[in-house]
Amino acid sequence: MSTGKILLGVLAGVAAGATLGILLAPEKGAKTRKKIIKKGDEYTDELKEKLQEIFETVKEKYENAKEETVEKVEKASNTVNSK
Numbered sequence: 001m002s003t004g005k006i007l008l009g010v011l012a013g014v015a016a017g018a019t020l021g022i023l024l025a026p027e028k029g030a031k032t033r034k035k036i037i038k039k040g041d042e043y044t045d046e047l048k049e050k051l052q053e054i055f056e057t058v059k060e061k062y063e064n065a066k067e068e069t070v071e072k073v074e075k076a077s078n079t080v081n082s083k
Contacts, residue, residue: 004054011050015043 022035 007050007054008047011043011047015039018043 018039019036022032022039025032027035
């Protein structure tokens with residue numbers, strides 16, 4: 001299982017637990033809705049940050065693989081041309 005899927009599952013579980021906790025708390029509806037919105041915004045921001053980190057990691061690995069491939073192709077081309 002990939003790290004991204006695990007992270008997404010954990011965040012979803014935390015969000016569900018926090019939402020249930022807020023819903024079951026004995027407070028007025030308006031206050032509860034504000035709490036839910038605030039927590040939702042916090043989790044959204046966290047998720048965006050984590051997804052950005054994952055994107056940057058994937059992008060970096062892609063660029064590295066691309067550079068390695070170009071180097072290998074150039075090396076192979078030079079080897080073939082020198083014979």
